[in-house]
Amino acid sequence: MAKPPLSMKPTGWFQVAWSAEIGVGDVHKMKYFDTEMVAWRAESGELTVMNAYCEHLGAHLGYGGTVVGEVLQCPFHGWQWSAEGRNVCIPYQDRPNRGRRMRTYPVVERNESVYIWHDIDRREPYFDVPDVFAAFGDGSGVDGYYPQQRLYREHLELHPQYVLENGVDFAHFKYVHNTPIVPIFTRHDFGEPVSFVDFTITFEGDDGQRIEDVNSGVEAINGGLGIAVTKSWGMIDNRTISAITPVDEFTSDVRFMVYIGRTPHKDQARAAAKADEFGREVIRQFEQDIEIWRHQRYSDPPALATDEYEGFTAIRQWAKQFYPDGIGGSAADVYAATQKG
Template sequence: MSTNAALAVGLGLGAVLLTLDPGAFHLEWEFPWLRGAAERIALCIAAGATVLALGWLYRLLFCPLELLRTPDEVGYIAEDGRTKAQAANEARSRRRVGELPPVYPNGWYRVLDSHMLARGEVKNVYILGQQLAVFRGHDGIAYVLDAYCPHLGANLAVGGRVLGNCIECPFHGWQYRGTDGKCEKIPYAEKVPEFAQVRRWPSCEVNRQVLIWFHCDGLEPQWSIPEQEEITNGQWVYRGRTEHFINAHIQEIPENGADIPHLDHLHTPGIPSGVDLRYTNSKTWEFVRHDWKVEWEPEPEPNSHCSQMRVNHSLTLFGCRLPLLDLRVVARQVGPGVVFLRFNHSFLGQGIMMHCVTPVEPLLQCVTHTMFYQSNIPAVVPKFILKGESIQFERDVMIWNNKKYIAKPLLVKEDSAVRRHRRWYNQFYSENSPRLKYQKDTLDF
């Protein structure tokens, strides 16, 4: 039973027992202890309910918001008695994907948040269609290696042990260095062959996240992820994160930022209208509207791998704008997979939301939003912003999960930023960038 349900039941029972008068049923003559017992039970339930209510309030006010959606949970319409998983599978198998760009652009991608990887811990991560062993050495540094041991193929991250800055294979005990992937020791062999090594992925740890660099030609990083000082120095603190899995090509997600007209259509209905696009335009919540003024521009050299979306958001209730709730956001995209959204509000303070898109497979993206906010602003404020963002985002998810990629879209003048965005994003593909292969004989991708 959820906390909310337990609370409701507890309060309900408490209320019933508190009003229960055994005298009305002449029960106290036969069972004189009953009144005392009923009172004691009522008191216990009321106390339990109060504890639950206080716990709920504490969580609301002080704990981070963690909203982790499963791949089928959002963005599909389950009708005619089908489960969400069935609806998702059907939509996936029926969809036409279109003429896709390469599937893994060159750039930095979030692997996990720093707190998820303790010293001496190893995690098996599946991203970019690869099995990776991500581990934190006893030197405190996070390393990323290919997970499969070249000896006989065991997965280093499943039962492997961290020794110093090496990972030891669980099968025969070969040890690989995190720094370069070289095999340092074979416990039963006299000599370690020169070529015994696994692939090391360039990685960095910044803004409390571990990221890896992907380049189809194996080139070393060509730019870095900018450190956000307020996160590093603790001025802004962690207030939560959301996680979504999206069935779409990666480019669809950042392109949304340059698709300015969609904001007025998809994101204008108020947050209470929810995420199901069949009902977001219902009359019930018509009085709550969001207004968006947005510009999108690429940055000049030497930051041509960055672009900026400047957003002025205002809220109207019954047609009246509430200027006190105006919010300015600058969303700076750094490469294909990381965006920093900086919030600035006159009295609700400042903070940053990191939006990271990491391809899991060609048509499956893991998207996280991680919120850091001024520590002196009550957690409920950034949590509300994060929740609001997540509702708006889930509307996009329903579009992405069901759409086709159109290589030559039919655009009008007002859509021009989409074209410019595609030109800008094109820089992250190179000749050898992997493409989705379609196998005609099996009809499988």
């Protein structure tokens, strides 16, 4: 990937782990946004994500740090840090250091995933993480689906915006995923930090059919640049979550999750096997996109076909609000300006 002229430190919610990776008492090392971090789970089950280096003398808390009840203890001198990032104990002194604080991040656990809110100006979250079930308002829930299937690719040279732009790129479906006809977009709603894209699509039939006769499609909800959830209708019931999180100035981690809906079936083992097979096919198609993204160059301005102009213009204008480095102003300021207008 040729490095795009886009910040790798955008504002928003981004996945940093799966919940099951961090059990009670665990300390989980990770690096995102060019920053060493740790995630740890207290005895109460509360999950905390904070910068990794102890404010005392800089020991990395991911190497030997231990959870003691509701605090994280440094392996170097035993200093203890709370879920709010405050020093609550210096074991060889009768009072803590109240003047220093570890940076912590707002955390949400949803759909078996761990998300943190990232903002270089440390603003509080102003939109929510979309839920792959509740966000569509159809009464669905995890019990109606087979276990989540996953893809995880580390340190790929791609930018989160490439993945979001893929959601308005109707032409690629035919040439990357071999759909018989080009889909038609029925909704582009980029008025808020959480945006919506719906389109009619089919993966069956031939190129002789008319799009007007297709009775299947996809609804997508984008929670900023870091998360997109989708619901398919008129075909095999599936929900997906794509989560792209910058690691450093050049690479991102890619997570993709698929839920396949349960259906009444006499042979439950056969039904589960078919669901697993279909889930793997959905993941395979996402991998086809990854192969494009990781070798892509950001084209600005792009040479667009007439029918592409509306979607790409809308999503690129929408994306500007999440960049803090002059491309579109700070996320909170841009959002505030749209509300005033």
